[in-house]
Amino acid sequence: MVWAVAALVALLYPVPFERSGQIYYETVGFLVLLNAMLGIGWNIIGGWAGQFDFGPSIFFAIGAYTAALLSIHWGFNAWLALLGAVAVSVVICAALTYPVTRLRGHYFAIATVAMWMIAQPIGATWPLINGSQGLFIPVAAGGSFVHGMLTMEFPGRGKGLGFYYLALLLFAVTLLGARAVEASKWGFYFRAVRDDQDGAEAIGIDSRLYKVIARCLMAAIFAAGGTLYGFWALAVFPDQVLEVNWNILPMMAAVVGGLGRLWGPVLGAIVLIPISQLMTATLGSGPLAGRGIDLIIYGAVIMLIAGWRPNGLLSLPWAAWAARFRGRAPASVKG
Amino acid sequence: MSRRALIFATVGLFFFIQNGVVALFTSDYRFIEGSLLTRLSGANLSLGGVRIGVPLLVGGLIALGLFFLLYLLIDRTDFGLAMQATAEDRDAAMLVGIRPQRMYAVAWGLGTALVAVAGVILANFFSVYPQAGLSFTVLAYAIVALGGFGSVLGTLLAALLVGVVQSVTAAYLPPAFKDAFVFGSYILIGLFRPQGLFGRF
Numbered sequence: 001m002v003w004a005v006a007a008l009v010a011l012l013y014p015v016p017f018e019r020s021g022q023i024y025y026e027t028v029g030f031l032v033l034l035n036a037m038l039g040i041g042w043n044i045i046g047g048w049a050g051q052f053d054f055g056p057s058i059f060f061a062i063g064a065y066t067a068a069l070l071s072i073h074w075g076f077n078a079w080l081a082l083l084g085a086v087a088v089s090v091v092i093c094a095a096l097t098y099p100v101t102r103l104r105g106h107y108f109a110i111a112t113v114a115m116w117m118i119a120q121p122i123g124a125t126w127p128l129i130n131g132s133q134g135l136f137i138p139v140a141a142g143g144s145f146v147h148g149m150l151t152m153e154f155p156g157r158g159k160g161l162g163f164y165y166l167a168l169l170l171f172a173v174t175l176l177g178a179r180a181v182e183a184s185k186w187g188f189y190f191r192a193v194r195d196d197q198d199g200a201e202a203i204g205i206d207s208r209l210y211k212v213i214a215r216c217l218m219a220a221i222f223a224a225g226g227t228l229y230g231f232w233a234l235a236v237f238p239d240q241v242l243e244v245n246w247n248i249l250p251m252m253a254a255v256v257g258g259l260g261r262l263w264g265p266v267l268g269a270i271v272l273i274p275i276s277q278l279m280t281a282t283l284g285s286g287p288l289a290g291r292g293i294d295l296i297i298y299g300a301v302i303m304l305i306a307g308w309r310p311n312g313l314l315s316l317p318w319a320a321w322a323a324r325f326r327g328r329a330p331a332s333v334k335g
Numbered sequence: 336m337s338r339r340a341l342i343f344a345t346v347g348l349f350f351f352i353q354n355g356v357v358a359l360f361t362s363d364y365r366f367i368e369g370s371l372l373t374r375l376s377g378a379n380l381s382l383g384g385v386r387i388g389v390p391l392l393v394g395g396l397i398a399l400g401l402f403f404l405l406y407l408l409i410d411r412t413d414f415g416l417a418m419q420a421t422a423e424d425r426d427a428a429m430l431v432g433i434r435p436q437r438m439y440a441v442a443w444g445l446g447t448a449l450v451a452v453a454g455v456i457l458a459n460f461f462s463v464y465p466q467a468g469l470s471f472t473v474l475a476y477a478i479v480a481l482g483g484f485g486s487v488l489g490t491l492l493a494a495l496l497v498g499v500v501q502s503v504t505a506a507y508l509p510p511a512f513k514d515a516f517v518f519g520s521y522i523l524i525g526l527f528r529p530q531g532l533f534g535r536f
Contacts, residue, residue: 100525100526102525103529106484111480113476113477113518114522121514122515125511292358296350299349299351302346302347303351
């Protein structure tokens with residue numbers, strides 16, 4: 001029942017903004033869905049497999065650049081470009097990750113940071129992707145909503161609405177896919193590696209293989225997100241797609257919402273992204289603008305969650321509260 | 336607080352403090368004037384044909400001295416022994432009467448103090464702005480991982496190695512790749528020695 005309501009809200013969310021002309025909030029919704037999707041991807045390697053990846057944005061960038069190159073040089077349709085981006089990203093991820101799975105815990109995390117740091121000068125100087133001058137994605141003017149959905153092109157006024165629904169579609173696919181993985185054998189193997197790697201290996205689970213699989217799933221999702229972002233921004237610059245925000249936000253969304261829980265990153269994204277946008281909107285160009293107040297609040301929220309509810313907001317006793325609200329006794333003794 | 340929660344708490348603290356500084360002092364670049372090290376600038380020491388700038392030398396010696404003191408604390412005192420015990424097996428340490436919370440608090444405070452000293456020394460050579468710490472932080476992660484978690488000597492050796500790699504690659508490769516080479520070396524060494532040079536964990 002709750003899911004039906006949530007799906008309805010998500011589908012109808014842009015309607016009031018379309019009618020009042022406040023398209024900006026549709027873009028906020030787009031960013032929330034994009035980060036929620038990336039958060040679900042990060043959750044696979046970070047929450048389920050327990051290996052913290054602090055540099056996932058390299059796959060975001062690989063996805064964006066591959067899609068841009070396919071679209072510009074070979075005229076690929078946006079969705080085919082997305083598939084190509086996902087394929088390239090997964091292959092590169094597998095090649096990069098397998099050797100590094102020898103490293104455990106903190107060492108692995110720092111290796112992922114190292115990869116991100118190596119990617120930055122490559123992105124800024126590689127002639128194939130035009131270095132720091134970026135790639136520009138050509139877009140045809142006009143076109144109906146349906147045409148836009150098929151080609152990810154929404155020039156003009158329909159952009160906020162169109163990309164919101166594109167993001168919703170990709171987010172839904174990611175969510176259903178993640179749910180399937182969570183309940184599958186892979187999901188169990190990931191969690192086994194997280195909880196007790198030596199024990200898992202003792203019963204024959206190849207921890208290196210499943211770490212690679214988990215990271216490749218994340219790479220696929222980040223590549224799809226990168227493609228979507230590339231077509232939204234209409235240009236791919238190394239500074240933008242390798243930005244530290246794409247590393248941190250999905251991870252923070254997962255942590256704040258509930259690390260290892262399917263809906264955790266979704267809740268986290270819904271909480272975190274609007275804070276930043278709200279700050280930008282209310283502080284505008286006043287004396288406190290550009291002073292990073294939104295990030296101060298981010299920091300405070302993260303510290304609060306880490307100290308008070310390290311299992312994320314999803315671990316709060318929602319069911320008990322709902323039961324008490326309805327006037328019935330809660331199902332379990334724990335309040 | 337579990338280890339995982341601690342990591343995220345420190346990330347939150349990073350956002351909080353860095354942007355708190357931005358809010359209080361703006362992102363303007365500032366410079367130090369009139370300190371001891373800046374007054375010494377220009378002075379050079381010649382050692383067998385190699386010219387070394389005195390401010391850098393003094394800064395390096397201060398850091399080296401602190402390394403030595405830290406090594407003495409961790410390796411030669413009972414308190415250091417207690418800290419190592421807590422790092423190795425927290426529950427066993429509790430059983431012999433060590434309070435892990437106190438160890439964590441002191442370790443954290445000590446680490447922060449040392450970083451602060453490094454910041455003061457570096458402020459003489461680099462401009463001061465809120466995001467100044469980020470590049471050094473990421474490099475520090477790689478250095479500690481290279482040296483091995485839990486080893487002071489390892490960190491020193493790794494730091495020297497990284498410094499050498501940085502300088503050599505800056506001379507022969509495009510400067511944008513200076514840090515990338517350091518991280519590449521870390522990954523390469525990590526493949527053959529996953530626990531770093533002298534890592535105990």
